Amino acid sequence: xxxxxxxxxxxxxxxxxxxxxxxxxxxxxxxxxxxxxxxxxxxxxxxxxxxxxxxxxxxxxxxxxxxxxxxxxxxxxxxxxxxxxxxxxxxxxxxxxxxxxxxxxxxxxxxxxxxxxxxxxxxxx
Numbered sequence: 001x002x003x004x005x006x007x008x009x010x011x012x013x014x015x016x017x018x019x020x021x022x023x024x025x026x027x028x029x030x031x032x033x034x035x036x037x038x039x040x041x042x043x044x045x046x047x048x049x050x051x052x053x054x055x056x057x058x059x060x061x062x063x064x065x066x067x068x069x070x071x072x073x074x075x076x077x078x079x080x081x082x083x084x085x086x087x088x089x090x091x092x093x094x095x096x097x098x099x100x101x102x103x104x105x106x107x108x109x110x111x112x113x114x115x116x117x118x119x120x121x122x123x124x125x
Contacts, residue, residue, distance in 0.1 A: 005045040012038030023107045025095045036084040040077045047073025
């Protein structure tokens with residue numbers, strides 16, 4: 001099962017990098033979200049996929065009676081999901097406002113600081 005998840009992580013990373021290299025802002029945003037999901041799945045796979053009991057110690061015991069699932073990767077992934085969703089919503093609003101202001105989704109047409117036909121930078125100092 002871990003081999004299948006490792007292959008899925010590789011596919012997610014490859015698709016995320018492909019989308020991030022696009023010139024469309026929406027594709028870049030989806031690539032960033034897919035990249036975050038790939039990292040979450042990588043952390044989950046690194047924490048070992050087991051079907052153990054939940055990480056709860058019963059009353060009156062100092063240690064669990066049987067092997068338990070590792071709670072650290074689960075906590076890290078839960079936190080990363082919340083942060084990733086907040087970042088996605090912020091970047092989605094930012095992309096929408098940029099589209100409203102510039103009337104373009106392509107990053108090549110969004111270059112206001114580098115107008116076409118403007119002066120070239122100095123070649124030497």
